[in-house]
Amino acid sequence: MPLRIELPDAIAEAAREAGLSTPQALNQLLSDALRRQRAADSLLSVAQRVAAAGVVPMSMDEINAEVNAARAERREAQAKELVPIAVAVERAARATTSPPR
Numbered sequence: 451m452p453l454r455i456e457l458p459d460a461i462a463e464a465a466r467e468a469g470l471s472t473p474q475a476l477n478q479l480l481s482d483a484l485r486r487q488r489a490a491d492s493l494l495s496v497a498q499r500v501a502a503a504g505v506v507p508m509s510m511d512e513i514n515a516e517v518n519a520a521r522a523e524r525r526e527a528q529a530k531e532l533v534p535i536a537v538a539v540e541r542a543a544r545a546t547t548s549p550p551r
Contacts, residue, residue, distance in 0.1 A: 457465070465471045470479065508516070 462471070469475060
C-alpha cells in the first residue's frame with residue numbers, strides 16, 4: 451500500500467542521511483512504533499484492571515526488593531549453569547599444564 455507523508459525539509463534530509471527514508475527502514479520504524487503502542491495499551495489496560503480490583507500499589511522499596519530478588523535468583527541460576535563449565539575448564543587447564551608422566 452503506498453503511503454505518502456509530508457515532512458519538513460530538515461527532517462526529511464536528516465532521515466535520508468541517516469538511511470531512514472528507505473521502505474525497509476520506514477517499515478521497521480513503523481513496526482517498532484506499533485509494537486510499543488500495543489505494549490503501552492496493554493500496560494494501561496492492566497493498570498486499569500488492577501485499580502478496579504482495589505490492589506494496593508507497591509512502594510518503590512517493595513518494587514526494588516522484588517527486582518533485587520529476581521536478579522539474585524537469575525544470578526544463582528546462571529552460577530549453577532556455569533559451575534560444570536568452570537570445572538571442565540579447570541580440568542582441561544590442569545591436563546595441559548601438568549608434566550607428562
